[in-house]
Amino acid sequence: MSSDPEDDALSWEGDDALDARRTSPRPQKQHDIASPVDKQADAMAPASIDAQVVASDVDVSATDATDEDDAYQGTGTAALVGLGILGGIYLLYTVGWFLGGAGMQAKAMFMLPAPLYLASLWIAILAPGLWFASALVLTRGAKTWVRFTALIVGALLLVPWPFVVAGGGAAL
Structure with missing residues (x-):
């Protein structure tokens, strides 16, 4: 623990243990660990088999790196704000x-x-919420622009015309 109070304000109890875990080397994968029997078999194997084993190890590590790059990164801040705005519109x-249907x-x-x-009034009332929920569920694994396209199309199709045209449906 440091004696400087300014340093204490910028740290949290247990930061040292977390930093130690982050900097420790990653454990080796199962195919990287060789037993004494494997080492003895490798020594007796011809060179062509060694080349195939090395090539297969390289392919596996290359696919592991691409799997990490393709991992889901999460929804960005702008996308969350956009989803909130569209949710409010719905x-x-x-x-x-x-209000339009009741009028x-x-x-x-x-x-x-x-x-x-x-029946038609309740279908109309539930349609915006159902469209929003189904657009979120059906575009879960899709790109962000596909999700927003589905939500914007729904916002254009589901405008409550009785409320918009007649100010609550009273004039229709």
Whole structure:
């Protein structure tokens, strides 16, 4: 522990152990560890087999490096902010479909029976949330631009027109 209070403020209890684990060499892979029997067999094997073994070891290590590069990096900050904004838009669409549909209910009863109108109203109310959830689930492994394309297409298709056109559906 250092005696300087400024150094104490910049450290956390246990930092030394964490740094030691980070700097320690990585354990060898199973194919890198050779037993005495393997060493004896390698000494008696012809040179062509040694070349094949070395080539196969190089291929394995090359594929290991590419697997680490292809690992999921996580969602960036900008993507999370964009998802939050689009989620808010979909939430507003849900409220808009509820208010617009409720405002149109008295006028729509002339064309549709009440059970059909209520069923279509609930489908319209649930559609934005279902689109948002399904777009997130179905594009989980896809690139970020594919996810945002699906969400933007949904935002364009699911505009609550009764609320937008008639200010809550009262004029329709």
